[in-house]
Amino acid sequence: MQSYERLRFFLDGMLYMMALFSLLSYFQQRKAIYWQYAVYIVCITLTFYLDDADTSSEYIPGTNYWITSLESLAFVMYISFAVQLIRIQENDPLSYRILRVMTLLLAGETIFEGLLFLFGTNDEIKSLSYAVFRFSVAGAALVVVPRIMRLRQPVVSYFITGSLLFVAGCLVALVVNYFPSVFNRNPDNPFTFSVTFMQLGVVGEVLCFTLGMSLRNRQNELEKIRVQEQLIAQLRENDLKNQKLLRIRDDIARDLHDELGADLASISMVSHATAHQMTTDPAQALQSLKQIGETARKVIQVMREIVWSLHSAHDSAQQFTDRLRETGLSLYEHHPAKLHFEFNTDGQPVPSHMRRDLYLVYKELVHNALRHSGANNVYVQFQFSNATVFLCVKDDGKGFDPALPHTGNGLINLKKRAESLNGQLCIGKNGNTGTSTTLTCQLQAYS
Template sequence: MSLTLVFRKYFLTLGLIFGVYVTGMADSLQVVIHNLPGIQTAGPIGFQICHDRRAIPSSILQQPFITNSDVLEKWIKQYGQRVCYWIRFSLENTDPQPVRAYLHVDYFGKMVLYALLPDDTPQLTGGPAAEKSASTPPSLLQTVEFEIPPQRQTTYLLQLSSTSDDEVGMSNLEIYSRPSLLQSFLQQYYGDRRARFLQLLFLGFMCSQMLYVLFQWIIVKRKEYPCYFLYLVLVTMYYLHKYYQETGIYSPFAYYPELRFYLKAFLLMLPYLFYLMFIRYFLELKHLDASVEKSVRYLEHTIWIYVIIDLILRILFPGEVWINDLLMVSIVFVFACCLYLIFKLIKHHDILVTLILTGSMIAGLGGVIGILITLLQIDWGLLSSNLNSLVTGQIGVVIETIIFTTSLGLKNRRVEKEKIKHQQRLIAQLQENEQLRKNMDNIRNNIAKDLHDDIGATLTSILLYSNAAVNRKKMTLKEAKNIFRKISQISADMMENMSDIVWAIHPVHDSMKKLIQRMIYYALPLTRAKNIQFHFEEEEHIREVILDMNKRKNIFLIFKEGVCNVLKYAEASTVVVRLYQLQGNLHLTIEDDGKGFIETQTEGNGLKNMKFRAEDCGGSLTIESAPGKGTCIHLQVSI
């Protein structure tokens, strides 16, 4: 097996079943004839190798052939799939009729048979020209059908090569009649039931995992499921075509071995691509680590580009070994990039990330073991036992899929918890919205009440004064001016109250800055008109506070009522307004140096309205006053 085959499995697929395979040769390579009485071997078997896969048989015949089978075994271990192997042997047919025969050689993907004419001219006898399709019996898939001429000795030249990922090696050249070939095939198929059972068990496990992922995708509709499904499909296809003889499942790769050459990068590189996409979606790398997510995307694009280039190269240069070497280097590069990204993600210390990365590392470990087995057993010849290097890959696949299932359960629990938290947030938001709706209803009701009271009382007063003016037959000019002055004053008060309400409900005035501006705009002209010194003191950053409509309206009306009381009753020379925050509350104080009063002896509606408005906005109002010591109104509102 070449390093190309080994690295293809590295980090991509891992394994399930231990087994044994045969490569290399028997102690002495022989031509073994089965159930062909008139056919016998003639002369020794010769061997030769050629690095040029396009070499023609006539040029091969000009070179000497070696008869020592030990040399051929060394060549196979040294060169593997990198060269073509040529074998020359002779058969004698003593029957008066030509005999139809079938040649079978182990572990070679391509066999071409030439017959040497009496003048040593090679003539194509069997090989690629023979069409094979789904109707071809499985027993004929790895054989070359040819005809042995009657009553003569014929020398044959057999070309063996492998451009796919088949094992390279042989035991004997087996020549069968069609009945004996079928019988040998059935004996081999039913002989090793253990290997077939284990491989079918592995394929069943993979198929069940694919169905599980497919159903999860149909139910949940998450992006990572189709990526992981395609990864499993490609891995299963790889092992299916590797073990089609053991399982008896003959895929198109068995009937058309050329597909294994042209689609080699698809089977080896695309699983990396889909697994990277799966990790990117499953771990939500965009939110977990944006830099790693960006690197993974670049690596995915690189794999896509390489797969297309590899296919083009294989079409333009069929049979070139360097294409497989380039593929091996590319797989090593992709693995190194994946290893680097894994170490970058480990730092997050998340159990879900750890599980997925552990599965990937186990997959890589299975590939490494496969590489070591191949190097020690085939390339270096240091391992005498013939272990199946594919097994480590299968073991890794099973462990990785089990870890995936565990990770999926963990993520589903996380998603359910997030859904519950999201639902709780929605419920809290709905409750908050309902409370806001109730607050807005209360505010609208209060506004309607204020409008009804102010407008109703004002219009009633205007109506009464107007009727009084109309009903009085004799009215002096002074009396008429007095009535019209009162009507004008009432109208002005109503307009001012309407202005306050409109200002309070307008959302552009939600900031404390707008409230302060209106306070100063209202109080400063009135105090100047009364020759009262007006001072407004505000704490730093107080203007950044945001107030709702109800609090803003009530705070301003309390301020307005307090200033009006100073102007009307206090006989003060100075009034100081302070606005500040303390322990999460907004504090407003209105302090004057007027004559003061005894609070218990005052029953005016103004003070009652101020306390009512303070309670309406969730605050408290205190009034401190004494005769001759001025008055201090203190409003405290939570913000």
């Protein structure tokens, strides 16, 4: 076997192995880029065979219909490969539209030159048609290539390098035709054949394109990993939200049972008793009706508080502090003690899942100061900034020692509310007299 044949056999083997690898990759991954890449390699290799078989010294480009058809098909596959490898449709829609026009030009050229071949048109017209279409495609490529290079993607460098190697091989092969005395197709010297340089350029191109596809696959894998991490994070966030919802449901159930259950049961029992008292003791029946009315109003008030604490429209800090002020003033409306407010928020919303516990702690503290302190002044300080919640209620009354035994569930409920907020509740003296109670909690700790 002569040197030229051995080199061609080696280079052809490399190209066909890459085509086979691409086909197997397609059957494994079902991505169109692989079979299109294989068709491109086969078309280019067959074109080399046809070029090599044409030994005419007066060869005119574009007169061999089979060569031009294979070239056009190869270019179409090349364009489709580039679109998918670089994701041109997403990254540069204008270039994508130009490439579609180039594909239509190549398809139109194949059809038109097929008609010229069928009608036996002379070689000059065939060559002219070939030149017009090829120069049109080349002009469009000159617009697209700089735009692709501006994308600055790592995979673009492989694509451009491979394309330049192929173009360089074609240019060398073109120059070879003008030096027949040197490049005289000597079988013992493979570099006297113009096809050798074109094939070397394609081999370099194929290697670069393969590296580019490997890089693209790696990027796709990393993107899948990022998407999976985002999904996992979203699932965790959803799980936390579900836990919050379950906690809210449990809180509502507890509030309905503890605060409304007994009152509603009382209304039911008193109403039955009232029915008998209407005939036996009308005066007592009237008192029972008043008791029913007071209990019903209490139930309505508790229901309003529950609905308010859950309504998303009340998330703003301003609405929350307005609610604190309204509740405090309502409690102290007929009491000589004065209520003083100091609110400091940064506009950050108060989450609904902690709003009710905060509100109930506040209500219990101002209610205790009203009932037990005998104070002339009660001071309320509420701060909500930098994800830190600070609530302080202090008075100038007779004081309170939390270390002493106390009856009632007020202090127990306060501690439970503080624990549910993951906060710290401190009860101490306000100077020489009075009581100071503070609640501090972190928003992140609670969430």
